[in-house]
Amino acid sequence: MKPFAIAGIQMKVSAIVPNVEMMKLKINITMNLYPWVEMIVFSELSPYGPLIKTAQAIPNHFETEMQALAKKYGIWLLPGSVFENREGAIYNTATVINPQGEVVKRYSKMFPFYPYEVGVTPGSEYCVFDVPDVGRFGVSICYDMWFPETVRTLALMGAEVILHPTLTGTIDREIELSIVRAMAAVNQCFFFDVNGLDTGGSGGSIVCGPDGRVLYEAGGNEEIFPLELNIERVRRSRELGVLHLGQPLKSFRDHIGQFTIYQPGTDLTYLNSLGPLIKPERVERLAELKLEEYKMEIPQAPTF
Template sequence: MMKPFAIAGVQMKVSATQSNVEMMKVKLDILMNLYPWVEMVVFSELCGFGPLTHTAQEIPGPFDLEMQKMAKKHGIWLLPGSIFEKRGAEIYNTATVYNPEGEVVTRYSKMFPFFPYEVGISPGKEFCVFDVPEVGKFGVSICYDMWFPETTRTLAVMGAEVILHPTLTGTIDRDIELAIARASAATNQCYFIDINGLESGGSGRSIICGPDGRVIYQAGTIEELIPLELNMEKVKRSRELGVLRLGQPLKSFRDHIGDFTIYQNGAQHPYLESLGPLKKPDRVSELRDLKLQEKTLDRMDHNIDYKRNAE
């Protein structure tokens, strides 16, 4: 028996120099006029104000109020991407979920900022799942979080059947992320909704994957409204009988979860410590010059020691 739920992604152009909020509202009005059967809408990461930290604002605030109004106006669940949030002296990358009454259901702050590039952003510390009554449990992650399989697995272990994943990727690793999205869906036997922006908001190619890891839809590199009806029973069937009636990764993880002592508090990780600091790579020529300088200094020290010994 099909248990449908309609989710739409909005892949839109994002400006880094001016607010995108009014255009988000226009896109949402158009979407709901064309597809009034949609029950949840997801925008891309940092869609509201772009990727510059000087746009950070306190939450709750004006953006919160605007999104509450839009959720209530259309009677939908709404995840309007994320914004940079001022929280005391720190800045977080925070997404908020609103219900059809316009109420704040939950907030999530990105646990893995894109270090060392997303400079000045503090990582969140709490995972985020929420219930859509009579539908299922949903989890939220943001962009770079997906590169750490422990984050998506934790959401699945907490019961998430759908992962909502706003992202902002305009770099050459987008192909890799598309593969990660498919793998995340398959290994966690869930729907994975990855919505990217355009221009300052990313290079598009949003992707929606089903609990068997197959691509339900992949967008191109233009503005798109992506309405899809998901069959929530497919998640339950996959988790009961296996991915394509084969592997049952969540059950296997459950039955061997005690073996992962590497994650216990106080565990030592000498190999990880040996990888060096988390920083942007230098130019190859600079590294080469640095090594030459080190060799030259070593020779000079050797020559000085030789002369001293000779005297």
Template structure:
């Protein structure tokens, strides 16, 4: 076994000013207390909070500061995500920085939390990266994991560890714990789900092993979470099965089939019947919305 230690940092996040200096302080503290740490992971939107008002271009000041910190401590660094301004679009983007202070990848969140994450454009490319002599890592952000196809794709691409910065301050955190465990088990991988505090979430970060069991679950206070992992656990799980039972990745390989629900040209009558992607409405407001929709569709039906 070649030990590799990942530290999640669960910290308070402000929505009114930059959290950059506090992130740097937390990094310094982490590496002073736990010098064996190889990779540090912060929560989603940790740098500037959840407001698109603070969107900035990449590369930029935040990226430069994080590159310098990774190089200073000679660690791999995923500093959560920030809102990235690119032309007239805004993305929720996470960085991967190596110990030489170089950006090796940027990942744009594929599933913004619609209809709440207003004005954010979905990304379209998956993110995996290799750490020499350790293994392959995949990057996912918050709501992405609610769509199992995203994590399965990373696993099929060879990811053995999923790094998952999140920002959850809502009552569905228990559900997310279940999803994190499930994603770890059905993809036979380590899963690091790191949440923030205050404007950055309600904490309760979770780390799961390739058998789906929780290795550590944080509380709702600031914490540094250093977890040493053994990549051989992933390899043995994928070769011999979860708890030496189910072998989901090999079974998926051998019976992948043609899941035609994913055909982009296929219309799904039931899904279309669910209505628009909107925030929950009072019954009378929903009725008005449906009436407006039917009026808009009427000319199309008449033409047909």
């Protein structure tokens, strides 16, 4: 099985003006510097930035331009994601384009970053696609990976490489780096995480192999990072174990029927006790909210 070359593009993302022309320039630069690259991946919401007011219908002119560039260079292309306006709802949607310039998949983020990504509707379908003679790829977006079930499902669908556009500019980015390593190891897959800069994130894009080890970690500047992946490493890991030791996917398979927490009728008393999904407030305000909630729960004495 031949190696497969993927380039991540970590670039500045503006929330004021579209970033499409810069994306086109970065693709041209990448393919001139590294003509051996076979796939390019951008960060989450890189074309138009993180404001929901940029939402538009898909297909659109941006997607058409990306299709033309994919065909021109004969590459697979995942040009970040955009806010999509679909049937009166807004989704965070990524498009996968093949070397013939055809859209083969669209994926809508399953876990919008609530309570911050207000107004975005969760997607409901997983996304995997095959690169002929190479392997199966899965798509996940940003906060999705904080829920192990999402990446595990892609792995059970056969995904050997997870493509993960993200937009993280907050202080939890270091936590995310450890999550990428963990998801790669426990699912025995390559994990290709691309973050943006400025309003598109704080950089630190990371690529991990099926043993969870870091293959590349970007800094805080604009970068093009091309890596040649040997997908056979995934198959060897899944057959023989992580570093020839633990075999998590096989073990999960052998115990899959025992996870009763996912069955209908599961007792969610503890989860429900955690309260509503709200933005954190100052301690004083949280106390007020708790008191208000408490008063609503106490039956009022009847009046005569």
